Amino acid sequence: MPPLDDTAAASDDLRTGLLALQEVARRAAAAGRFQVHAEERLLQLIVDATASLFGAEAASIALFERDPDRLEFRVAGGEQGSDVVGMSVAPTEGIVGYVFSTGESVALSDIASDPRFDRQVAERTGYVPRSVAAVPLVTDEQVVGVLQALDKHSGETFSVRDMELLATFAAQAGAAISGTRVQHDLPLLLASAMRELVPDMTDDQVRALVSTATNGLDADAATPFWALVDQVSRLRDLGEEELDLVGDMLGVVATHQSHRGRFGRR
Amino acid sequence: MTVGIVDSGVEADHPALRGRLIESVAVELRDGEPELVPDDGTDLFGHGTACAGIVVGMAPEVEIVSVRVLGSDLKGKGAAFAVGLDHMIERPVNVANLSLSSKSEAMMPVFYDLADQAYFKRVMLVSAVNNVVGPSYPSLFSSVFSVAAHSEPDPWRFYYNPNPPVEFGAWGMDVPVAWRGGGQTVGTGNSFAAPHITALVALILSKHPGLTPFEMKAVLAAIADNERPA
Numbered sequence: 001m002p003p004l005d006d007t008a009a010a011s012d013d014l015r016t017g018l019l020a021l022q023e024v025a026r027r028a029a030a031a032g033r034f035q036v037h038a039e040e041r042l043l044q045l046i047v048d049a050t051a052s053l054f055g056a057e058a059a060s061i062a063l064f065e066r067d068p069d070r071l072e073f074r075v076a077g078g079e080q081g082s083d084v085v086g087m088s089v090a091p092t093e094g095i096v097g098y099v100f101s102t103g104e105s106v107a108l109s110d111i112a113s114d115p116r117f118d119r120q121v122a123e124r125t126g127y128v129p130r131s132v133a134a135v136p137l138v139t140d141e142q143v144v145g146v147l148q149a150l151d152k153h154s155g156e157t158f159s160v161r162d163m164e165l166l167a168t169f170a171a172q173a174g175a176a177i178s179g180t181r182v183q184h185d186l187p188l189l190l191a192s193a194m195r196e197l198v199p200d201m202t203d204d205q206v207r208a209l210v211s212t213a214t215n216g217l218d219a220d221a222a223t224p225f226w227a228l229v230d231q232v233s234r235l236r237d238l239g240e241e242e243l244d245l246v247g248d249m250l251g252v253v254a255t256h257q258s259h260r261g262r263f264g265r266r
Numbered sequence: 267m268t269v270g271i272v273d274s275g276v277e278a279d280h281p282a283l284r285g286r287l288i289e290s291v292a293v294e295l296r297d298g299e300p301e302l303v304p305d306d307g308t309d310l311f312g313h314g315t316a317c318a319g320i321v322v323g324m325a326p327e328v329e330i331v332s333v334r335v336l337g338s339d340l341k342g343k344g345a346a347f348a349v350g351l352d353h354m355i356e357r358p359v360n361v362a363n364l365s366l367s368s369k370s371e372a373m374m375p376v377f378y379d380l381a382d383q384a385y386f387k388r389v390m391l392v393s394a395v396n397n398v399v400g401p402s403y404p405s406l407f408s409s410v411f412s413v414a415a416h417s418e419p420d421p422w423r424f425y426y427n428p429n430p431p432v433e434f435g436a437w438g439m440d441v442p443v444a445w446r447g448g449g450q451t452v453g454t455g456n457s458f459a460a461p462h463i464t465a466l467v468a469l470i471l472s473k474h475p476g477l478t479p480f481e482m483k484a485v486l487a488a489i490a491d492n493e494r495p496a
Contacts, residue, residue, distance in 0.1 A: 092337070098274065098311040101336045101343065102366040105397055106313070107454035109440065133454070138398050141369045158454055160415045160439050167397050 022213045042176035043075045046147070050169050051078030054162060056149040058127060060084050061137065061173060062096055063145035071096055071146065080127045080150065096146045099134040103143045105167060107133035107158040133158035135170045139178035147173055190214070267468045268329045269321050270359035272350045273314030273366065275334035278307025282319035282444035284326065291353065292334040293346040300349040305334055312446030316453055317363050317461040319444030324421055324465035327472070331359050335366070344368040348376050351391075351404075355384045360471050363464040364393040364410075365457035367402040377403040385409040385479050390471070392464040394456040395432045406431050409479060411467065411486075415439055415459040424463060426490035434486065436462035 043061050050059035058081035062071040070088040091097045095108055109131035129150035137145040147170045149158070158166075190210045201209075235246060268288075278287045292305035309315045318330050335350035336343075347368055354362040362384070368377060381404045384391050393405035395414045405412045412431055415438020416423070425435035438459030445451045467482055477485065 092310055094311075098313055098336075101274075101311075102313075102457075103369060103396060103398065103402075104366055104394060104457045105455055106457060108451045109454070110450075110452045136398055138369060138400060141371060141401065143369070157440055157452070160417055160454065163455060164397055167399070171399055 039177060040075060043173055044077070046169055046173045046176070047075050047077035047081070049077075050147065050149055050166065051081065053165070053169075054133075054149050054158075055153045057081075057129070057151040057153065058084070059147070059149045061145060061147050062089070062100075063137070063177070064091065064100060064143075071100055074145075078150075083127060095132055095134050096148060099136050099146045099148075100143055103136045103138065105133075105135040105163045107131065107163060109157040130155075131157050133163060133166055135163065135166045137170050137174045137177065139174045144174070144177055267325070267327070267361070267472045268331055268357075268359040269318075269325075269464060269468050270331045270333065270354035270357075270362035271314050271318045271321075272333050272335055272347070272354060272362060272364050273317055274311040274336045275305060275309040275314050276307065276318045276330060276332035277309040277312075277315040277444075277446065277448070280309075280315050280319065280444050280448055282322065282450075283315070283330065284322055286322050286326075286328060286330050287318070287332060288329045289331045290334075291332070292337065293349045293353075294337055295346065300346045302333075302349065302353055305332070307332070309446050310334070310336055312444075312449070312451070313365065313457065316443035316445055316451075316458065317365055317464075320421070320441070320458065320461035321363065321465045321468065324462065325468045325472075328465070328468050331357065344370045344373040344376075348373060348380060351377075351380050351384075355380060355387060355389050358387055358389045360388075361390045361392060361464050361467045363461050364391060364404070365460055367393065367396050367405045369396075369398075369401055369403075371401060374401065374403050378407065380404065381407040381409050388478055390467050390479050390482060392460050392467060394460040397456060411463055411479075411483065413438075413456060413460040413463045415454070415456045421462050421465075423491050424466065424486070425492045426487040428487075433483070434463050434490075435459070438462075 047059040047061055050056065056078050058076060058078040060073050060076035060081055062073045065072050069091055071091055072088045073084045073086065076082055076084050089096055091100050095106060099106055111129060111132065132148055132150050134146050134148040136143045137147055147166060149166060190213060191206050235243065275292065276283065276287050276290065278290065287307060290305040290307045291302050293300050294303050314332060314334065321328060322330065333350040333353055335346045347366060381391060390411060391404065392411040392413060395405050395412050396402040404410050411434060413434045413436055414432045416425060416435040417439035419437060419440065421437055423437065427433055427435060436459040438456055439454045441453050441458045443451060443453045443458060470482065470485060471477060
């Protein structure tokens with residue numbers, strides 16, 4: 001971690017701020033445990049709906065990930081979609097890369113007849129389309145990924161109207177992502193909050209603070225506390241009676257703890 | 267007439283360009299700061315070549331100036347775009363084709379200022395409308411020629427929309443376009459519509475070089491293919 005400068009380290013305000021950041025980081029991490037697969041489930045619904053609405057052979061969503069920079073296909077729908085999940089392309093490659101880089105919606109057809117360009121990207125994903133329509137996924141002014149639809153069953157190309165509809169689906173996906181991405185983008189989120197709060201802080205100082213605040217979150221993953229959070233997240237599907245029972249049991253533990261606190265360990 | 271293409275670069279030796287690319291630069295991030303560097307006339311994606319090809323196809327005598335603002339380093343994309351646009355205004359070119367936009371509210375004042383500079387220097391900015399909901403600069407500014415796609419396969423057919431922010435409609439569906447590696451494809455999107463208006467503006471300017479942006483808009487509105495009430 002880069003050292004904080006002495007003035008910054010000495011400031012009580014900053015120390016209070018850091019504690020607050022750590023608390024935010026801890027709660028966001030806990031929230032993330034509860035939301036495992038929530039993003040995937042929402043995105044899956046969107047690509048399934050896209051494939052069915054357009055009568056497309058495949059529809060998929062690729063999201064931008066860092067280290068290394070890439071667009072990773074997270075979900076896919078349609079008969080030809082499944083092979084692409086888990087694959088990545090560079091953000092400088094193909095129509096997906098172009099749409100991500102510019103935020104502009106584009107459709108291309110007649111791809112399969114030309115072996116020189118996007119076909120290479122498509123071949124790696126296991127299915128070479130004749131036509132593709134791709135629109136950006138936008139959250140909070142940022143392009144975070146791309147929604148694409150490949151080949152209509154009817155053989156028609158994608159129309160201007162199709163692109164507008166696809167953009168509407170992408171807006172839903174964007175909303176789903178910003179609702180569930182708190183944990184995923186936690187360091188980014190904290191850094192942007194710090195820049196907002198203390199505009200004259202240098203990038204190194206911001207990085208140092210964020211790193212301090214998020215330090216240990218991963219190391220914490222195996223502790224009994226996080227194991228309990230995981231257990232609790234699995235209780236969501238229980239019925240009312242079972243949930244009452246779990247609540248009673250936790251109540252007993254809490255009472256036991258408070259007695260122990262009052263009278264010391266027995 | 268010089269036409270600027272602010273995009274993914276333009277492929278110098280693509281047959282569709284007919285040797286009309288006279289200058290090629292790129293914006294790269296050096297130590298986090300966007301900087302203009304010479305470029306060897308390559309196109310990362312094919313999109314800039316597609317736009318330039320449409321322009322040269324309709325206005326074969328234009329000279330194309332390319333500034334590549336998309337690169338491998340994706341940080342500071344909006345800033346790179348602004349530097350590229352600034353280069354086109356300072357150079358200046360007669361018309362600049364912008365098939366991209368920035369969604370960043372923080373960059374809005376920068377683009378606002380650039381759009382004003384362009385307007386006063388008589389550099390016509392032709393921008394594809396972004397069909398994603400939300401801010402999109404500079405395509406939403408009033409001094410810019412904002413273009414959306416229509417589906418009639420005629421490069422010369424265009425419409426004027428009296429209800430902005432989108433002011434013009436040009437062919438943007440199933441347009442045969444040049445692409446990377448000397449190739450071709452068929453493209454759909456507002457970004458393929460904008461170069462049709464760019465080419466028209468260049469042609470009109472070559473005949474009437476003194477026109478200001480607002481006069482050019484008035485001319486386009488008057489010769490558009492839609493009937494308007496008298």
